[in-house]
Amino acid sequence: MSRLEGKIALVTGAARGIGFEIARCFAQEGAEVYLNDVDESAAIEAAEALEASGFKVHGDRLDVTDKAEIERVLEAVEAAHGRLDILVNNAGLNVREDFRHLTDEGWEKVRATNLDSVVALSRLAFPLLKASGSASGSASGLASGLACVLNLSSITATRHLRQLAAYSATKGAVSALSRAMAVEFAAFGIRVNYLCPGFIDTALTSRYIKNPAIAKALLDQTPLKRFGTPEDVAKAALFLVSDDAAFITGAGLSVDGGMAVGL
Ligand SMILES: NC(=O)c1ccc[n+]([C@@H]2O[C@H](COP(=O)([O-])OP(=O)(O)OC[C@H]3O[C@@H](n4cnc5c(N)ncnc54)[C@H](O)[C@@H]3O)[C@@H](O)[C@H]2O)c1
Numbered sequence: 001m002s003r004l005e006g007k008i009a010l011v012t013g014a015a016r017g018i019g020f021e022i023a024r025c026f027a028q029e030g031a032e033v034y035l036n037d038v039d040e041s042a043a044i045e046a047a048e049a050l051e052a053s054g055f056k057v058h059g060d061r062l063d064v065t066d067k068a069e070i071e072r073v074l075e076a077v078e079a080a081h082g083r084l085d086i087l088v089n090n091a092g093l094n095v096r097e098d099f100r101h102l103t104d105e106g107w108e109k110v111r112a113t114n115l116d117s118v119v120a121l122s123r124l125a126f127p128l129l130k131a132s133g134s135a136s137g138s139a140s141g142l143a144s145g146l147a148c149v150l151n152l153s154s155i156t157a158t159r160h161l162r163q164l165a166a167y168s169a170t171k172g173a174v175s176a177l178s179r180a181m182a183v184e185f186a187a188f189g190i191r192v193n194y195l196c197p198g199f200i201d202t203a204l205t206s207r208y209i210k211n212p213a214i215a216k217a218l219l220d221q222t223p224l225k226r227f228g229t230p231e232d233v234a235k236a237a238l239f240l241v242s243d244d245a246a247f248i249t250g251a252g253l254s255v256d257g258g259m260a261v262g263l
Contacts, residue, residue, distance in 0.1 A: 095167070106166060195240070224257030
């Protein structure tokens with residue numbers, strides 16, 4: 001399969017979990033993937049594992065809260081390709097705390113990682129995305145289709161889970177920002193969509209999923225009666241960045257076993 005043949009993709013927070021699976025899936029579909037993470041050694045190890053499978057992957061450190069690091073990573077992409085076809089803003093984390101006890105530090109950390117990073121990376125990558133978008137459909141020999149931004153929002157953007165006020169607030173903002181970007185970027189040949197995963201089995205959610213009482217309560221609210229896998233999310237990501245979604249922009253796709261809509 002080669003639905004992303006010739007595409008240049010950058011995936012943040014991709015050393016593990018959903019980001020890693022998106023990077024693996026895109027590489028498998030023919031994309032050349034820049035796989036980044038604040039955990040540098042894990043990013044390099046993950047990229048090496050994919051390279052060993054014959055995929056084109058570059059592993060590097062990128063702390064998405066550090067503007068200078070974002071610029072350095074984008075400069076490398078620009079030097080090598082002069083464009084970026086797919087940007088996946090995946091890096092994210094949560095801080096569990098009742099809202100009334102949330103510290104300034106906790107709020108700053110969640111906001112900087114989940115929201116400010118999407119603002120910074122999307123703005124700084126815009127010229128490279130625009131270079132891709134304006135080349136699409138031309139006789140330049142570049143990959144066809146529009147450039148894409150895909151942001152990781154969450155079911156918590158619309159359904160609150162206790163002790164995740166900061167997380168929910170940033171994800172709600174990511175959804176709104178994605179829609180705004182979609183409208184503005186369309187004129188430059190760039191589609192922008194976002195994913196709203198429910199409970200996906202990763203390090204981020206293990207404290208819920210591994211607790212039998214909490215896991216049961218969550219599955220009771222999930223019509224498909226299972227937790228999601230990173231592969232479930234990667235397949236939705238692939239659809240949204242592929243030409244199969246050529247007329248889709250500003251859309252949020254739930255990957256949650258039906259949790260958002262009810263029992
Ligand atoms: N797992 C779920 O159920 C779920 C549900 C909804 C949304 N999401 C979102 O999906 C994305 C991926 O989540 P996951 O479950 O794979 O989490 P995860 O914790 O398994 O992986 C997140 C990755 O992001 C990296 N990261 C953290 N801070 C970073 C920073 N400042 N710069 C760069 N990388 C950083 C981590 O090192 C880690 O490799 C997140 O945005 C998360 O909010 C996950």
